Amino acid sequence: MRRRLPTCVATLGLFAMWLLLTGNVSPGSLLLGAVLAIAGSAALAALAPPKLSLRRLSSVPGLLRDILVEIVRSNNAVARIILRPGGAKTRRSGFVRVPLDMRSPYGLAALACILTATPGTVWVEYDSSDGTMLLHVLDLIDEEAWVRIVKDRWERRLMEIFE
């Protein structure tokens, strides 16, 4: 039962999403939605996703707000870098290796989404053997500063939620 419960939730969730997206309750649409929901949740169960445990959900709204602010700020910064005439000579881009303490796969996935969604940083690879992440930064001034930004601004707060 404990294993089948998340599958039921996924099936119902997919079915609800299908109904809301099509906005159509004809028998054909219902049948197709049900088939897709069952197939989708069966595929999810076959992947055997690791167990998700969430804590401290109260810090999620603040985190989302900070992500939005950071997206707007870094969009502005990257657009300026691109459109500035002849700015390529003074700017330096490069890789930063960031040691991470987080091991939860969901937390790492969330961190990857955040870092990629903020223009100017791209998550390149993660080494699970020593827990380091390679980050490419478009406007790299100080490597240490980026390690601190990733660890203090995002990783610590994601660890509060996912670990």
Place this chain on the structure above:
Amino acid sequence: MTHAADLPLWAALPVAALLLLGAGLALAGSIGLVRLRSFYDRMHAPTLGTTLGIGCVLLASMLCFSILQSRLVLHEILIAAFMVITTPVTLMLLARAAVYRDRQEGSREVPPLPPAAPRAERTEG
């Protein structure tokens, strides 16, 4: 957009501004693809269009269709969620393929693998 003329002026102005801003960001990202020099720099440019660019277009769409009351805003929220989830996957695939190839060619630009990985290979061999 058959009902676009029904949109009152006070709503049409922010919708148009948001659409222009979103399109402008997507254009800036495309210019970046041309102007930036290395592959790794160019990876950053399209993220303008996939984050705030698509965000502005989706906001404009939400505003427009909420005021016209033709349907729920749920579509836009789902599009935003799927963009956030899928963009890192393609970007990481591209980045890792480039890093792998550059390491094979012994490029100086790419940092080597962390010391833990070669150590594991030595114990096996």
